[in-house]
Each structure stands twice: as structure tokens, then as C-alpha cells.
Amino acid sequence: AQSVTQLGSHVSVSEGALVLLRCNYSSSVPPYLFWYVQYPNQGLQLLLKYTSAATLVKGINGFEAEFKKSETSFHLTKPSAHMSDAAEYFCAVSEGGGNKLTFGTGTQLKVEL
Amino acid sequence: SAVISQKPSRDICQRGTSLTIQCQVDSQVTMMFWYRQQPGQSLTLIATANQGSEATYESGFVIDKFPISRPNLTFSTLTVSNMSPEDSSIYLCSAHDQSVRGSYNEQFFGPGTRLTVL
Numbered sequence: 001a002q003s004v005t006q007l008g009s010h011v012s013v014s015e016g017a018l019v020l021l022r023c024n025y026s027s028s029v030p031p032y033l034f035w036y037v038q039y040p041n042q043g044l045q046l047l048l049k050y051t052s053a054a055t056l057v058k059g060i061n062g063f064e065a066e067f068k069k070s071e072t073s074f075h076l077t078k079p080s081a082h083m084s085d086a087a088e089y090f091c092a093v094s095e096g097g098g099n100k101l102t103f104g105t106g107t108q109l110k111v112e113l
Numbered sequence: 114s115a116v117i118s119q120k121p122s123r124d125i126c127q128r129g130t131s132l133t134i135q136c137q138v139d140s141q142v143t144m145m146f147w148y149r150q151q152p153g154q155s156l157t158l159i160a161t162a163n164q165g166s167e168a169t170y171e172s173g174f175v176i177d178k179f180p181i182s183r184p185n186l187t188f189s190t191l192t193v194s195n196m197s198p199e200d201s202s203i204y205l206c207s208a209h210d211q212s213v214r215g216s217y218n219e220q221f222f223g224p225g226t227r228l229t230v231l
Contacts, residue, residue, distance in 0.1 A: 032217045043117075043205055043222040044156075051217040090155065094218035099144055099209060101220055103156045 002027045002093045006104035014112050019078040021107045023065075023091030026072065033074040034092040034101065035065055044090065050074060061085070086111045115140050115208050117223035125229045126196055133192045134226045136206035141186035143210050146220060147179070150203040159204075162189045196230045203227050 007022040025031060032051050036044040048059025055067040065076045074091060091104040116139040126132050136145065144163055148156040160168040160181055168181040182190045193200050207220040 034219065036222075041227075043224040044207075046114075046219060046221070049217060049219055099218050100146075100158060100161065101218065102158075105155045 002031065002095050002102045004091050004093050004102055004104035006091050006107050008107055009105065010108045010110065012110040012112060013081045015083055016080050019063075019076070019081045019085065019109065021076040021089050021091075021109065023074045023076065023104060024072055025074060025091070025093045027093055027095055029095050032094045033065075033067060034094070035059065035063070035074075035076050036090045036092060036103075037061075038088045038090065038106075040087070047076070047089075081109075081111045083111050083113075085109060115142060115210065115221040117206060117208055117221055119206060119223040119226050121226060122224065123227040123229075125231065127231055128197055130196055131192055131194045132196065132228060133190050134204055134206075136189045136191070136223055138187045138208045141210070142208040143186070144208065145183060145189045146207045146209070147181060147189075147191045148205045148207065150205060150225070152202070156205065159191070193228065196228075198230045201228055201230045 003026045005024045034049045035047040037047050038044050047063050048057045050057050050067045058064045063078045065074050067074050088106050088108050090106045092101040094101050118137045120135045147159040150156050158171050159174045160170045162168045162181050162183040164183050164186050180192045203225045205225045207222045209220045
């Protein structure tokens, strides 16, 4: 069965600082991995996805994530945080043809001046 | 990418009543999903809705409580029946099109329906 663990339910960074949001997964087959962002009172927007091509995946808004099989991780990073990045971020895993997504518990990112 | 709309965007309902939530996709998609997001929590899949077949429910969710329709490839409804305050939540629909090459199980989400049950 697939599962996702997001360490840190709340992360606070200063504007301009590095953003690092952690995600570890468990999957019995090579997974597809996703990061979604949810702004207040909105639905989820796809940031990026890993589909077994390049292990370093670039997404929208300057975010990127690196797939590390040995660590079963897919951490999300952004070199320089912006106030507009404040939102909730969800990591999700899907196994091959199963189509279903399993979401982590989410990380609330706060960006301070 | 698909654009998804939901109606209503929010509602306040009385205990014991039912609410039907509509989900409209701007293109034909093979699979639609319904999720519940309780306050401050992650998303939990309620069911998968494929056109022309019965919805497939996840453990803990039953058709009598959450009947789902999928009459065509662009539309689905979720009904929350005999509501109680515990049903207060955000309900989100999403869509995935298996026919799109390179879609890799990617899902596009609607804006959600915020339900409060008194």
C-alpha cells in the first residue's frame, strides 16, 4: 500500500530564504509523486510531478523537487521564498495504473518579512 | 489541463437534510474523484466515479451516505445525505484523463465546496 509522510506540519521561513518541505513515501512499485499547493479558500494546484524520467523535477513558481529512491524522499525546495508562497503544500503518491492519489497530511508554509 | 468548477461554493445546512454538489469539467475526462478535507486536515478519497459504471467507494464511505452520479464524461454529482455536524467539511472533486499521453495519474482539482452543518 502506498503512503506519504510529510515532516513538519508548519514551516516558517523569512522572505528570501530557502524553502525546504519534506516528503517521504512508501510504495510497493515505482511511484508517481506529486506536489500540490492550496491557497486559502481555494482548491489544489499542481506544482510539479515525478514520473520516472529526470530525478530533479522543476515546477511552477520556481519550485523544484528531487526524487531520491535510496531515501524514499521527494522533498520540495525553492531557493528564495516570496510572501506569495504562503500556502499549504501537499505531497501525494500514486502507484502506476492505480490512478488513485494518496496525500500526505500537508505542510503549512509561512513566509515572514 | 482541465478546468473544473463546483457548485455550490459553500453552503450552510440543517442536520438531517441532504446536499448535492455538482462538478463540471471543461473537457471530457475518463475518471473523476471526490475527496473530503476536514478542517485543518489532508484530503481523504471518498470515491472514484467512472462514466457508465457504479462509483467505487473507499473504506469508511458508503453509497447510502454519499451517492454519486456520473452521467457523462464532463459531469458528476456527490450527495451528502442525512447530514450531521460531523459532515462539515470541504468537498473537492478532481479529474484525470487516462487517454492523455503523459498524464501519469495527474489530477486536476475543483475549488471545493465548503459545507457547514448545524
